[in-house]
Amino acid sequence: MYSIMLAEDDHIQREILKIMIHSIDNSIEIYEADSESSALGIIENQDINMFLIDIGLKESSGLDLAMDIRNTPKYEFSQIVFLTTHLDYILQAFKQIHCYDYILKPYNKNDVQAVLKKLISNEINCLGNGKDDSDKHEDKELVIKIRSSIYVVVKIEEIIFIEVKGRDCEVNTISGVYAYNNISLKKILELIDCKDIVQSHKAFAINKNYIFKIDKLDIRLFNVYFKNYSKNALIGYKFKNNIISEFENVGNYYVK
Structure with a gap:
């Protein structure tokens, strides 16, 4: 069952959000918290899929609560959505x-x-398809700083290949190309930590799932x-055995 923790210190605001959430799917389990301490008590004893957190909690900042959630291993990549009256803290939240x-x-x-629909519907479908812990790498994301105070979030599974461009790495994805500034290929591969994305050349790393053809x-x-x-x-020759051998005898791939 899909579950949401709603950390909001205003009872009326919680009731409004509960009605809106259940209008999307009435089977969603909602856990309510009016403070950081009550929220932490819930996450210790329950498995939560999404967190809706009021940035302006009375006892403490919602950012502090979110940081505690992120520091809990099972919630490292869980969905967190902030509730706020203004945008002053949103950049900090994304960073x-x-x-x-x-x-x-x-x-x-x-x-x-x-x-909520775009997050809840996708997650419920995954749960319904029997998704387990072995598939969690598909939900991992890479946060890329493309300019001062501007960040994009890229799904690891949507990365096609990475190319070194000077001191930067250019990340090619199905939705666009993004320059990750001042990072080495080795470091970005450590951040991605995905068995399907491997170094293929001193200046390239590729996602084996997207390969169509290999030419000599x-x-x-x-x-x-x-x-x-x-x-x-x-x-490159140094890396070919880790990649080409997988495709030489597969009909959908072509090696000259």
Whole structure:
């Protein structure tokens, strides 16, 4: 069963949100907390899928509660959505907590449903399909600082390949290309920590799930083509055995 913890110190506001949440799916289990201490008591004893947290809790900051949640191993990648009357703390929330979204007060039903539906529906479908702990890497995300105070969140499973460009790494995904500034390929692979994304060249790492064709350019270099993607990557001789051997005998892949 999908569950949400609602950390909001105003009883009336909690009731309004509960009605809106149950209008999306009446089977959702809602746990209520009016303070950081009561919220921490709940998360210790329950398994929560999503956290809705009021940034302005009376006893303490909702950011402090969210940090405690993130520091709990089983909630490292859980969905956190902040409730707020203004946007002053939202940038801090994205940077420090890696929250998924925010909802402005006073609550608008359409806004609440738009934010929650995209998160709840996907998670419920995963639960219904028997998703277990072995699939958690599919939910992992990479937070990329693209400019000063501007960040994007990229799903690890949507990364096609990574290319070193000077001191930066260019992350090619199915939704766009993003430059991760001042990071090495080794470091970004450590952050991603995904068995499907492997180094293929001193300047490239590729997602094996997106490979369409591999061409031999010369004795030491191979060109990689990806499904439904126009840009190519390279495989160096040093790394070829970890990648090419998997595709040489598969009909959907082509190696010259």
